[in-house]
Amino acid sequence: xxxxxxxxxxxxxxxxxxxxxxxxxxxxxxxxxxxxxxxxxxxxxxxxxxxxxxxxxxxxxxxxxxxxxxxxxxxxxxxxxxxxxxxxxxxxxxxxxxxxxxxxxxxxxxxxxxxxxxxxxxxxxxxxxxxxxxxxxxxxxxxxxxxxxxxxxxxxxxxxxxxxxxxxxxxxxxxxxxxxxxxxxxxxxxxxxxxxxxxxxxxxxxxxxxxxxxxxxxxxxxxxxxxxxxxxxxxxxxxxxxxxxxxxxxxxxxxxxxxxxxxxxxxxxxxxxxxxxxxxxxxxxxxxxxxxxxxxxxxxxxxxxxxxxxxxxxxxxxxxxxxxxxxxxxxxxxxxxxxxxxxxxxxxxxxxxxxxxxxxxxxxxxxxxxxxxxxxxxxxxxxxxxxxxxxxxxxxxxxxxxxxxxxxxxxxxxxxxxxxxxxxxxxxxxxxxxxxxxxxxxxxxxxxxxxxxxxxxxxxxxxxxxx
Amino acid sequence: xxxxxxxxxxxxxxxxxxxxxxxxxxxxxxxxxxxxxxxxxxxxxxxxxxxxxxxxxxxxxxxxxxxxxxxxxxxxxxxxxxxxxxxxxxxxxxxxxxxxxxxxxxxxxxxxxxxxxxxxxxxxxxxxxxxxxxxxxxxxxxxxxxxxxxxxxxxxxxxxxxxxxxxxxxxxxxxxxxxxxxxxxxxxxxxxxxxxxxxxxxxxxxxxxxxxxxxxxxxxxxxxxxxxxxxxxxxxxxxxxxxxxxxxxxxxxxxxxxxxxxxxxxxxxxxxxxxxxxxxxxxxxxxxxxxxxxxxxxxxxxxxxxxxxxxxxxxxxxxxxxxxxxxxxxxxxxxxxxxxxxxxxxxxxxxxxxxxxxxxxxxxxxxxxxxxxxxxxxxxxxxxxxxxxxxxxxxxxxxxxxxxxxxxxxxxxxxxxxxxxxxxxxxxxxxxxxxxxxxxxxxxxxxxxx
Numbered sequence: 048x049x050x051x052x053x054x055x056x057x058x059x060x061x062x063x064x065x066x067x068x069x070x071x072x073x074x075x076x077x078x079x080x081x082x083x084x085x086x087x088x089x090x091x092x093x094x095x096x097x098x099x100x101x102x103x104x105x106x107x108x109x110x111x112x113x114x115x116x117x118x119x120x121x122x123x124x125x126x127x128x129x130x131x132x133x134x135x136x137x138x139x140x141x142x143x144x145x146x147x148x149x150x151x152x153x154x155x156x157x158x159x160x161x162x163x164x165x166x167x168x169x170x171x172x173x174x175x176x177x178x179x180x181x182x183x184x185x186x187x188x189x190x191x192x193x194x195x196x197x198x199x200x201x202x203x204x205x206x207x208x209x210x211x212x213x214x215x216x217x218x219x220x221x222x223x224x225x226x227x228x229x230x231x232x233x234x235x236x237x238x239x240x241x242x243x244x245x246x247x248x249x250x251x252x253x254x255x256x257x258x259x260x261x262x263x264x265x266x267x268x269x270x271x272x273x274x275x276x277x278x279x280x281x282x283x284x285x286x287x288x289x290x291x292x293x294x295x296x297x298x299x300x301x302x303x304x305x306x307x308x309x310x311x312x313x314x315x316x317x318x319x320x321x322x323x324x325x326x327x328x329x330x331x332x333x334x335x336x337x338x339x340x341x342x343x344x345x346x347x348x349x350x351x352x353x354x355x356x357x358x359x360x361x362x363x364x365x366x367x368x369x370x371x372x373x374x375x376x377x378x379x380x381x382x383x384x385x386x387x388x389x390x391x392x393x394x395x396x397x398x399x400x401x402x403x404x405x406x407x408x409x410x411x412x413x414x415x416x417x418x419x420x421x422x423x424x425x426x427x428x429x430x431x432x433x434x435x436x437x438x439x440x441x442x443x444x445x446x447x448x449x450x451x452x453x454x455x456x457x458x459x460x461x462x463x464x465x466x467x468x469x470x471x472x473x474x475x476x477x478x479x480x481x482x483x484x485x486x487x488x489x490x491x492x493x494x495x496x497x498x499x500x501x502x503x504x505x506x507x508x509x510x511x512x513x514x
Numbered sequence: 515x516x517x518x519x520x521x522x523x524x525x526x527x528x529x530x531x532x533x534x535x536x537x538x539x540x541x542x543x544x545x546x547x548x549x550x551x552x553x554x555x556x557x558x559x560x561x562x563x564x565x566x567x568x569x570x571x572x573x574x575x576x577x578x579x580x581x582x583x584x585x586x587x588x589x590x591x592x593x594x595x596x597x598x599x600x601x602x603x604x605x606x607x608x609x610x611x612x613x614x615x616x617x618x619x620x621x622x623x624x625x626x627x628x629x630x631x632x633x634x635x636x637x638x639x640x641x642x643x644x645x646x647x648x649x650x651x652x653x654x655x656x657x658x659x660x661x662x663x664x665x666x667x668x669x670x671x672x673x674x675x676x677x678x679x680x681x682x683x684x685x686x687x688x689x690x691x692x693x694x695x696x697x698x699x700x701x702x703x704x705x706x707x708x709x710x711x712x713x714x715x716x717x718x719x720x721x722x723x724x725x726x727x728x729x730x731x732x733x734x735x736x737x738x739x740x741x742x743x744x745x746x747x748x749x750x751x752x753x754x755x756x757x758x759x760x761x762x763x764x765x766x767x768x769x770x771x772x773x774x775x776x777x778x779x780x781x782x783x784x785x786x787x788x789x790x791x792x793x794x795x796x797x798x799x800x801x802x803x804x805x806x807x808x809x810x811x812x813x814x815x816x817x818x819x820x821x822x823x824x825x826x827x828x829x830x831x832x833x834x835x836x837x838x839x840x841x842x843x844x845x846x847x848x849x850x851x852x853x854x855x856x857x858x859x860x861x862x863x864x865x866x867x868x869x870x871x872x873x874x875x876x877x878x879x880x881x882x883x884x885x886x887x888x889x890x891x892x893x894x895x896x897x898x899x900x901x902x903x904x905x906x907x908x909x910x911x912x913x914x915x916x917x918x919x920x921x922x923x924x925x926x927x928x929x930x931x932x933x934x935x936x937x938x939x940x941x942x943x944x945x946x947x948x949x950x951x952x953x954x955x956x957x958x959x960x961x962x963x964x
Binding site for chain 1: 551552553554555556557558559560561562563564565566567568570579580581582583584585586588595598602605606607609610611637638641644645659660662664666694696703704705740741742743771772773775853855888890891893894895896898899901903904905907923925926927928961963964
């Protein structure tokens with residue numbers, strides 16, 4: 048990589064960045080207590096980005112000979128030169144102090160050092176519990192995924208970062224069937240964690256029991272309602288809401304190009320006093336497991352950014368090129384899925400700050416409405432419309448859950464849903480993991496963390512069904 | 515671009531390597547991808563090119579299947595992956611359902627179109643195409659405040675060999691151009707998009723223009739009054755949602771494991787009587803067409819639903835052998851293909867078109883919705899039950915057989931399997947996408963929430 052960089056210095060790029068990935072993966076799945084796909088693979092590749100007059104060129108390869116890496120450098124500069132002829136807005140890498148550092152991840156039981164036998168057993172333990180807890184079970188499934196290795200970063204300004212990455216997930220799922228009614232439920236846990244984290248409330252047994260119980264509730268559950276309701280959403284849904292609403296639309300590439308409705312709204316009040324959203328690189332492990340990111344893929348320290356402070360828009364998420372273009376400090380949000388892609392403005396761990404209500408008080412304040420839980424993710428459109436999917440829910444009366452619902456989308460608009468936040472509970476959790484992730488600009492899945500406490504909404508639009 | 519015969523021989527030598535390490539059966543799958551892409555996001559410009567290649571190896575020891583992959587096609591690293599696959603097979607437990615890897619099958623099959631011209635396309639050519647798309651969009655109307663266009667060209671090649679004598683492979687080309695626009699007026703913001711994909715080199719004329727007009731035509735939206743059940747026309751951009759949900763149900767894996775809504779429905783009526791869906795794996799312009807599937811089985815053309823009746827589930831070799839059947843040639847490896855073990859998917863859906871245009875379909879609706887161009891939340895649907903709850907970003911209100919006005923976003927909920935039975939009309943306007951070729955459809959009684 049260093050030789051490639053020196054070679055590139057004669058090609059007249061304004062800045063050259065060379066990234067290398069060496070990441071090992073292990074995935075195992077099981078169904079009906081039989082271990083199915085068992086995969087191990089190693090991804091090694093190099094990618095080079097060149098900046099020329101405010102435009103960028105990127106090239107990558109899996110061939111690691113000096114000659115092919117030099118080709119990649121040559122192609123990145125060539126592409127950047129082509130692109131620069133069309134650039135009307137310019138990316139200008141912000142000034143920063145190039146960092147030389149090594150970052151290692153310290154967990155007690157690193158998954159890469161744990162025998163296959165134990166990982167497999169965790170799946171079967173989860174399935175066993177799921178089978179026992181479920182009713183009319185059609186199938187049970189469990190999955191394990193881990194990625195660990197090293198990411199390398201150097202650039203023509205002298206940065207040299209070598210950081211370990213780690214991401215692990217375990218989950219259990221149940222499908223139940225009664226007559227023609229087919230329902231499913233899923234519970235999982237993950238993040239930058241050692242296997243010691245999969246104990247107690249995050250053990251495979253607890254996951255299996257939850258999945259079995261939730262699928263059973265959905266068997267007799269009703270179709271979700273359609274229309275506007277008062278709602279309490281759990282920390283997973285709060286996380287997806289934070290991510291899809293203010294998260295994506297505060298990514299500064301959308302802002303500086305006119306794509307985001309949040310452009311020009313800094314310091315404006317856009318949410319209620321309870322709406323405080325933060326995006327940060329390192330979560331406070333192990334208290335709030337999430338995804339650990341000390342430096343982004345441009346060598347910038349991943350500092351915390353308060354996006355929304357008591358409802359007031361306070362920050363945007365920058366890659367170096369957008370930060371430099373508007374002369375602000377880079378935030379460390381320049382991220383790429385892997386060596387095949389250039390870093391762009393992306394989130395890290397995005398969450399609602401915690402409040403002071405207990406969850407019981409949250410339920411009491413909800414009084415009558417919907418308690419919505421667990422998610423299959425969400426999506427946002429640049430007009431500010433976003434949706435997030437609750438995969439289970441309960442109709443609540445007098446602060447007590449009465450009956451369960453099946454999957455339903457909650458829809459909102461960035462300019463009004465966050466004005467409806469009435470309260471936040473004190474149970475902050477951050478969710479992350481090996482499976483799933485965030486997609487943008489053809490780059491998917493990118494590991495992110497999502498979270499928050501339980502959040503009370505005065506009104507939310509549920510897209511259910513009428514009988 | 516590597517020589518296909520060289521890739522096949524490399525796959526064969528990886529198979530032998532696994533065998534020499536103790537595998538009773540083995541399979542090597544190699545994929546090579548070259549991509550060239552450009553992106554013009556509101557004046558920010560990026561160009562990207564590169565190639566990836568790798569091998570994924572399945573090694574079998576007594577019903578224990580190990581898989582290992584590496585991002586390289588250098589001989590030494592391929593052999594290391596073969597050794598690793600054997601090690602994985604040794605440590606994992608048995609899968610009693612696994613019978614054997616597939617035997618070679620001799621039957622006719624077809625490749626998709628391969629456009630030799632794509633080999634010579636440069637990043638400046640792609641940049642010009644992207645520039646044309648965004649320029650067109652920018653000229654349409656001053657209310658268009660954001661334009662983001664991109665183009666991508668992909669050349670793929672794969673080879674697969676196994677210890678039972680399969681040695682096969684194929685190549686393909688693809689290009690796509692897309693654009694996303696936003697229009698704004700009096701604080702109201704609306705989006706419009708267009709994207710076109712082809713196996714042949716095309717120029718994308720008109721793509722920018724149409725996307726910008728779509729954003730403009732959605733301005734001046736009104737609110738739907740209340741949640742209600744209405745007939746909904748899904749245009750040929752949004753209708754593929756039903757097919758993607760159906761794919762999960764017709765997979766033999768979902769059926770065998772008990773998580774398909776179509777268990778026991780073979781030969782039964784599962785859709786409107788005029789609905790016929792074929793998995794046309796030989797479609798010459800189909801975006802996923804390859805002569806062989808991801809296990810080296812020749813692909814096939816077969817009806818999935820014929821006149822409303824479920825005709826076939828889709829099989830890879832694992833699920834087919836379990837039922838003493840032959841694979842239907844529907845093993846796929848998605849994304850970075852060499853990293854994946856085979857999964858089951860249709861190759862290209864072809865929905866038999868009806869006789870009416872979208873405009874004519876609108877005239878048949880007294881009161882209802884037309885949802886166009888994009889839906890949020892399709893991939894977050896429940897693929898097992900078929901329940902969906904999606905947000906239409908560009909809905910229109912139909913009154914007395916004519917489009918009355920655009921609407922604010924509407925959530926539309928229902929169940930895909932019920933919706934197949936509630937289809938009332940199928941359009942004549944087939945559109946090519948990664949799903950295959952699908953027309954607009956009219957579905958009755960879906961809950962629409964403002």
